[in-house]
Amino acid sequence: MSALPTKSPLPDASARRPSDTAVEMNQIVMPQHTNAHGTAFGGTVMGWIDVCAALSAQRHSRRAVVTASMDQLDFLAPIRAGQLVNLRALVNYVGKSSMEIGVRVEAEDMLTGARTHAVSAYLTFVALDEQGRPSAVPRLVAETAEERLRWDEAVVRRDQRLELAARRRELRLRHGAVEPDRK
Numbered sequence: 001m002s003a004l005p006t007k008s009p010l011p012d013a014s015a016r017r018p019s020d021t022a023v024e025m026n027q028i029v030m031p032q033h034t035n036a037h038g039t040a041f042g043g044t045v046m047g048w049i050d051v052c053a054a055l056s057a058q059r060h061s062r063r064a065v066v067t068a069s070m071d072q073l074d075f076l077a078p079i080r081a082g083q084l085v086n087l088r089a090l091v092n093y094v095g096k097s098s099m100e101i102g103v104r105v106e107a108e109d110m111l112t113g114a115r116t117h118a119v120s121a122y123l124t125f126v127a128l129d130e131q132g133r134p135s136a137v138p139r140l141v142a143e144t145a146e147e148r149l150r151w152d153e154a155v156v157r158r159d160q161r162l163e164l165a166a167r168r169r170e171l172r173l174r175h176g177a178v179e180p181d182r183k
């Protein structure tokens with residue numbers, strides 16, 4: 001007899017597991033979504049990624065959210081007209097009010113069923129309160145080895161972003177730039 005895997009109880013009522021934040025979306029690449037090569041426009045796919053990631057961030061926070069940044073976006077393979085685009089988003093990491101969402105995009109050839117990993121993207125969203133100010137989000141409980149890996153990788157991306165911002169600030173100071181710096 002094999003026992004079903006059991007999940008440990010969440011530490012508090014508002015905490016969530018990454019699986020609670022999963023969002024899946026499907027789109028068909030129509031002619032209006034394509035460029036002169038008959039493949040999907042990068043900007044259109046980015047828009048779909050943004051929507052899918054925003055829904056995942058809302059599923060975690062149950063708040064209004066805004067896109068703060070896109071840390072990484074890799075177009076790995078072209079997506080062709082007529083293909084089904086499958087987008088899957090999950091929250092990887094949460095700070096106080098920010099959430100990093102990972103989105104995996106696959107393209108399915110509807111005649112052969114072959115699926116290709118077409119895009120990977122990592123976006124940060126910030127939850128807002130009723131006054132439009134950053135608002136604390138629930139904890140994320142990463143339990144499985146894969147969830148913990150995704151958390152640790154997100155921390156690396158956040159640290160790289162902050163380090164880059166600090167170096168840019170230092171350069172701007174050195175060059176006497178007056179414009180405020182971005183994060």
Ligand SMILES: CC(C)(COP(=O)(O)OP(=O)(O)OC[C@H]1O[C@@H](n2cnc3c(N)ncnc32)[C@H](O)[C@@H]1OP(=O)(O)O)[C@@H](O)C(=O)NCCC(=O)NCCS
Nearest residue numbers: 065066067068069094095096097098099124126134182183
């Ligand atoms: C994102 C935004 C709300 C942050 O506001 P802010 O006053 O800088 O907020 P704070 O400095 O208090 O930071 C709040 C959180 O946002 C994070 N954050 C701010 N700017 C960020 C950026 N560029 N990338 C990633 N995270 C960012 C901070 O690290 C912090 O995270 P934490 O609470 O988990 O520690 C604000 O810059 C904004 O409204 N930007 C425009 C968003 C927008 O219009 N998006 C497109 C349409 S949805």
